[in-house]
Structure formats: structure tokens, C-alpha cells
Amino acid sequence: MKAEAPTLRMPGARAWRTGLLYLGLFAAFLWAVFPFYWMVVTSLRPESELFARPPSLLPREITFEHYVGLLVGAGFWRNALNSLFLTVVVTGFSILVSLTAGYALARYRFRGSTVLPALMLYGQMFPAVLLLIPFFLQFRAFGWMDSLWALALVYLSYMLPLCVWLMRGFFAQVPFALEDAARMDGCTRWQAFWLVIVPMARPGIIAVATWSMIHAWNEFLFAATLISSAEKRTLPLGLSGLIGQHTTDWGMLMAGGVLTALPIVAVFFALQRHLVSGLGAGGVKG
């Protein structure tokens, strides 16, 4: 490949290609980002401008009144705390459980070690509404309705299959020779797992964590059905509650949307590299 193969292309072909590439990227970028932009802009407009017709692309005046209105009351903060609680609990448990299970499935051959991953993938497939009804019935029978812990259990079960699947894909790439070396040096399997294997699986842990964080933070259907009292509402519930029967305070709703999206967007972009490689290793290679 030292010498460039002679091509019959025009000299401008390359420039054209790059130009088209950027055009495509730019169009996709605009399409993807515009609604987000519109949400932010709406949240910063004064009430009078919100209902001006035609709507203008740039705000003429910027105000933080919607944010102030939202943050002065206790409702938004309570919703945020509930969402935070759910996210932390669910993420913590899903990492722990998928870590050991993913490892065992990748490392050992035992009865069920081939069936279980398939079962996990099928577990991802159940329509949520089919699970919802038994959950509703069981929780009613146990007196678990309107409990954030019970909701956390639901989330955990809902996310776990994919977490285990991702983690297994990760462990399949970890060099187990290092574990054997650690055991030669006197570690037990259990110690070698925590001291040698787990640190190497960090990208997998980050992928699983990101996945479950996003889902726990964003989930709406189960929360809407299993949570009834106002003080246990999560952020998505609080937001949808701002939609009025006849009129909706769109400025405040969009401000709430920005504040709800911000933490998860920040976390995602901080960790996105790991997530891309995690999905690559776990989801695709299987």
C-alpha cells in the first residue's frame, strides 16, 4: 500500500465527498438537537412571548421566572429526591448482581450456563404492560402500593436481564489468565474475582451503570401505575402532572424538562465513550 493506486477520479471528487459528508452530519445534527433547543428556549421566554404568533426562533427577551416558579415550591425538589433515590438504589444493585452473574456465565460452564443468557434476552422482550398487571395485583395484595422500594425492585427486575447480558459480553474479553495467576499467589477465587477481575471489568460496569441510571431516572409507566401519593412522585410523573386539562403552563413544564434532562445528559456525556464500547462488546458480540 505504499504507492497510491492510480485512480481515474476527478481531483475534486474528494472535496465533494467531504462536503456531502458534512452536509449529512450537519442535517442530522440539526434534526436531533432542534427539539432540545426549542425546549430550552421555551423555558427562558416570558409568558407573553410564549403565545406570540408566529413563534420566533430566537427569544427576544430572556427570563428565569419559570425556573424560579418551579424551584420555589417543594414539589419539584421532592420529585427530584425520589428519582435520585430510585436511580441510586437500582444502579447499585444492578451492578452488583450483574457483575457476579455475568462473570459466572462467561467463566464457567455449568448446568444452565447456555440457557440462562438466552432466557435473559427473552426477559427483555416481555411487553411491560403484561408485567404491570401481576405487579399491580401482587403489590396490592402485599400492601406494597405506593412504595419507592417496591418500585425499585420492579425497575431492577426490568433492567437486570440486559445488564447481565452486557456484563457477560464484557467478561468474555477479560483475560482470565490473570485470575489464575492471582490464585497461584494464594488468592481464593472469590478474592481473585474482586481484586483482579472486577477492576478489569470497569468499562463494563460503567456501561451497565449508565444503562440503568438512564432507565431508572426516566421511567414513567410503572411509576405512574404503582405510585399514587403526591409526595412519592418521581420527576417524570411530576412533569406529566403539569399537563393541565385545559391549559398548560408550558414555560414551567419546559423548565422542568430542562432540569430533569440535565443531570442524565451530563452523566451520559461524561461516560459515553465507555457506553459505546460496552454496547459493542456486550450487545453485538454476545
Add this chain to the structure above:
Amino acid sequence: MSRTGDGQGGGGAPPTRRRAPLSSVFETGRGARIYPYLLVLPAFVIVLGVVLYPVVAGIVASFQDLTLRTLSRGTVSFVGLRNFERMWADPVFWTALRNTGLWVGANVVAQMVLGLALALLLNQRVRGLGFFRAGILLPWVVPSVVAVLTWRWMYDPSVGIVNEMLVRTGLLQEYFPILGDVRTALWAVTVESIWKGTPFVMLLLLAALQMIPRSVTEAAQMDGARGWRMLVFIVLPQIRLAFAIAMILTLILTVNNFNAIWLMTAGGPLNSSEILFTLAYRYGFERMNLGLASAVATVLFVFLVVVTTVYLYLIRLRDEG
């Protein structure tokens, strides 16, 4: 640390048995045999107890006359296929079935095509790629409730930006209640759903594209493969499996996409955007007829299992054949 110390610092003393850590029971014999099972156990219990059991219970519920009334009286009983018969008899069910087909078809096709195109674009080496990728991924990261409500605001019939754009470009004469018209409601929600779902497809396919060994593409280049031929004969076959997985996941996510429809149109107007999922929810938690809701959910479940299994089977068949 004390373990290694034990072994070396013994000096002249008779070698003491080092105190084994608790976890050494897993090193030999029965302990070693059950070790992997123990590691899988928590996940297994959760999946069994909180996924498998509810599925079975949900299917069982579809054969029961399960309503709030029978529940509180404690008179729930099996009624055979009566829930399914009532479901067939309801014209809304057939509307929802048709809509589900349209909804799933449009979403899967559009998301796969756009996702592949975006993945190919982002697999090029140009400046500023990280910036574009971050922006293109944004819809996937934004919480779905937030995204849906934003689109609802953009579709607003009196001051929505979408209406303004359509009027400016001459596609519309005047403002139009996009979400409030039986002809457009489902498609308007579909656009939001495509916007939200495509980045995930792109991500899966991009990961696969980046794992194609350079030697493969280079060899193909040596043989004179360029452009479309490269794409069709070299690149696509390499990411076939990822494509299949992405397609199944998109199918599942679309069938399960409750938020978009519920929070934009709630299935309306006149059930024109009702899908099986929202219909099951409506039966179950608005009319509080959980048996009927389970019947619809069971149909949905069977549909998903059949489609996925057949699809996976076809892929494997082609792989081996």
C-alpha cells in the same frame, strides 16, 4: 497481606497452617461445584421471581374475570376464553391491531435505515466528529417523558413551531391540529418516536462497524471494491448480526413505547393512534378490567415471541446455509 506474611516470616518455627479466608470453601469439592451457581443465583432469583412469575401470572390472568369488583369480593374465577372473545368483539381492538402494525412497521423501517445511514456517516474520519456524534445521540439520552412533552409543545395547534415551519415552507395553508386529527395523529407521534429511537440503532451499528477488522476492508479495497459495492458486499455482511439484534430491539422498544402515545394523544382522537399497548393499559387501569387487559397483553406477548423467534431462526439458518 497477612497471608503472605505468614508464609515467609515463620523463621525456625514449625510451619503454621495459615488461616484460610472464609471464601476458600469455594476452592475445592462441593464448594467449587456450587460456586458458579451461587454467583448466578441473585440474578436468577430476580429474573425468575420478578420477570418469569409475572409473565406466567399475566397470562393466567387473561383467563380470569379479574376486575376491581371481583378482586375486592374475592370472587375471581376462571372464565375460559371469555376475555379473548370480548376482545375480538371490540372494534377498537381491531383498530389498535392495525395501528400497531403501522406503528411498528414505520418505526422499525425508518429507524433501521436512518440508523444505518448515521452510523456510516459517523464511521468516517473527519474533524469534529465527536461534536456531531454527541449531538446526534442527544435524543436518546433525553428522558422520554421530557422529549414527548417537548414534541407535544412543538405540535401545538395554535403556536407550535412545527405548524409555523410547515406553513412557511408551503406544505400547509394554515395552522392545523396535527395531534388532534384522526389522519395525522399516529404519524405525528411516529415522527417523535423515530427521532427518539434512531440514535440507539446508530449506536449499536456504529459499534459493529468499528469492529470490522481493517484487514477485511483493506483486502476488499485492493480488489477494487469502492463505494456502494464495498457497502453492500463487504460492510453489510460484516455487521449482519448487529443489524439483526438492533432490529429486534427496535421492534421490542417500539411495541413497548407507551410514553410517546399516551402523553401526546392518549390513543386519540377517536382511537386513531391507539396501539395494543395503550389499549391494554386503558382496559386495565381506566376501566379496571385487568383480565381483559391481560388478554390484550398476552396477544402482544405472543406476537413478540413469535416474530423474534422466527427472525432469529431465519438468521441462523442463513448463517449456516
